Amino acid sequence: MPQSNQHFDCIVIGFGGMGSAAMRYAAMTGRSVLGIDQHGPAHTHGSSHGQTRVIRKSYFEHPDYVPLLVESYELWDELNRRHRTNLETKELLTQCGILQIGPPDGEVITGVLASAAAHDLKVERFTSAQISHRLPILKVPDDHEGVFEPDGGFLRVELCVAAYLKQAMVHGAELISNTTVTSVESGDEAELRVHTSDGEFTANQVIVTAGAWSRQLLPGLDLPLKVLAKQQHWYQIDRVDNKLVNEFPCVFFERDDSSSFYVTPELDTLGMKVCEHSGGDELSDLGRFSNELSETQKSRTDEFLGDCFHHTKSRLVHHSMCKYTMTPDSHFIIDRHPDIPQLVFAAGFSGHGFKFAPVIGKRLVGMLDAEEDSRFDFLKLDRLN
Ligand SMILES: Cc1cc2nc3c(=O)[nH]c(=O)nc-3n(C[C@H](O)[C@H](O)[C@H](O)COP(=O)(O)OP(=O)(O)OC[C@H]3O[C@@H](n4cnc5c(N)ncnc54)[C@H](O)[C@@H]3O)c2cc1C
Missing domain, CATH: 3.30.9.10 (D-Amino Acid Oxidase, subunit A, domain 2)
Structure with a gap:
């Protein structure tokens, strides 16, 4: 059980669809990872519940999503293979067209x-x-x-979140449920301080995947959500x-x-x-x-x-x-905090984000590692300014 004041390489705030995937990819890099959620895993208060989520590649919303979807399919497939080695009979992804x-x-x-x-x-x-x-x-x-x-079909949404959290824990990630993050601030050193309803933690890097609560958690950004x-x-x-x-x-x-x-x-x-x-x-x-x-x-x-x-x-x-x-244009926001470079966030999924959870989770960790990936440029916050 994580102790108050404990330090982590990376803290992920919110482990719904996006955060659970981000935790898994962060933990896979060998980082020590803590996930914090105000509710429990796969709960019914946010955006990642309700049995199914549709997945498709022929994306009417914008053709630039298609390369991300092609990779997402591969990553869902990889997660599904791991998930099903565990006596689990239900597929995460069903391609019924x-x-x-x-x-x-x-x-x-x-x-x-x-x-x-x-x-x-x-x-x-x-x-x-x-x-x-x-x-x-x-x-x-x-x-x-x-x-x-x-190729279209549906994902079993709660099972997907649970499978990503399980894989994150296999790689050593820790979770705290029923704990609300009240703020994130830059500490004296390069580390960030994460204040919660149940104590404080520090981290070198923070990923914010707080869904509907993103605007409140990142007040300085005035996110148009x-x-x-x-x-x-x-x-x-x-x-x-x-x-x-x-x-x-x-x-x-x-x-x-x-x-x-x-x-x-x-x-x-x-x-x-x-x-x-x-x-x-x-x-x-x-x-x-x-x-x-x-x-x-x-x-x-x-x-x-x-x-x-x-x-x-x-x-x-x-x-x-x-x-x-x-968001005002119904496209996602995936970016780095302009004043806190060790903090990256993903928000504003506008009712169509779940199918992208693997590729977004992976990208957030790539951003922490300063990897360039121009496929995500159309989703930066400054397009909305
Ligand atoms: C009815 C419905 C149908 C949809 N259909 C589809 C579909 O068919 N296909 C598709 O691809 N997408 C679909 N979507 C969209 C998709 O489900 C969402 O885009 C996606 O689930 C968003 O994930 P998230 O991680 O951003 O948010 P969430 O899953 O809500 O996760 C955010 C997490 O952050 C936690 N949190 C927030 N603030 C704090 C805090 N201060 N401290 C601690 N924890 C905090 C919350 O408790 C929550 O667990 C649908 C959405 C809905 C609602």
């Missing part, structure tokens, strides 16, 4: 095709009629089209026969009004996960976050199911509230 649907001139279809063309990705285009033939449960407007990417409460829903949907359920890919659906929804296949008998990617309720006070059912968010998903699925009945069987930490 993803079908991205929308108006041909919408953000999704144009962006997916641009990324696929720029990076020579394997994708297949479908008309609305072809989609109806292959996935009869979907009701797709005649003028929409779909792009299927066989806005937190949204986003509800995840699981439905039992009648008229989905077993064959269809087993073969169902992930679906991302852009509608005519630019709203967007996603579906991941039924898993562990919980039902199909159906959520809105657009929308959400701004959380100006993080202390007011609650898992109470938002009827407004549910009704929007019900409406999507009614409009875009052929079914007789759907029943909500489970819901879970989660946080999107939005």
Whole structure:
């Protein structure tokens, strides 16, 4: 158990999706590593919970993410191999494919095709009629089209976080849960002082991966982040026969009004996960976050199911509230603190970051080692100034 005033080579603040991966890569370098989280491993108060996270390479958001995703897939695969040697039967990553649907001139279809063309990705285009033939449960407007990417799929989010923490500990990292970091300050020497609700620690280097709390933890940076409460829903949907359920890919659906929804296949008998990617309720006070059912968010998903699925009945069987930490342009922020060079941070994942956790965790450690990597330049903070 780490003792107050103990010194570490590296302290990672927040071990959700990004921090757990960063801890593993930091520990692999031989550094002594301490991870501190205000909650426990794989908890339900942040952004890394809710059974699944979609992963895809044909990235409509920006083609510059694609090289990062190609590496992320390799790193998830490597983690999965280690995870499954431990009598664990569930895969971290399931490549069931993803079908991205929308108006041909919408953000999704144009962006997916641009990324696929720029990076020579394997994708297949479908008309609305072809989609109806292959996935009869979907009701797709005649003028929409779909792009299927066989490499797409989903990650089991909590298992991924647990697997990274386990690998970090295999390499000697230590964890402290239920402890809040109140501030980080430069000490007299080159070391940094990390003040917590349960004492103080010192470190040569600090990684901040504090998700929705990043703005509070790094007040001097005035990070332009806005937190949204986003509800995840699981439905039992009648008229989905077993064959269809087993073969169902992930679906991302852009509608005519630019709203967007996603579906991941039924898993562990919980039902199909159906959520809105657009929308959400701004959380100006993080202390007011609650898992109470938002009827407004549910009704929007019900409406999507009614409009875009052929079914007789759907029943909500489970819901879970989660946080999107939005930047003004919905791109991530990965950078070094301008006044504290031994502190690096990653924040503002804007509801699409989890699939990148391995490559971001690895990059944060690379930054501590002063490694150059221009692939991440488009994610620097100064673009938002
Ligand atoms: C509903 C939903 C659906 C999503 N779907 C997808 C998807 O399909 N695909 C995808 O790639 N991404 C998706 N995302 C986004 C992705 O899940 C997030 O980008 C990612 O999980 C963010 O990880 P994080 O480590 O930044 O944050 P978190 O996992 O929230 O971790 C931050 C950690 O920091 C800790 N912390 C904060 N402040 C302190 C402090 N002061 N002291 C100690 N600990 C602290 C917190 O307790 C927390 O554990 C989704 C997000 C949500 C909410």
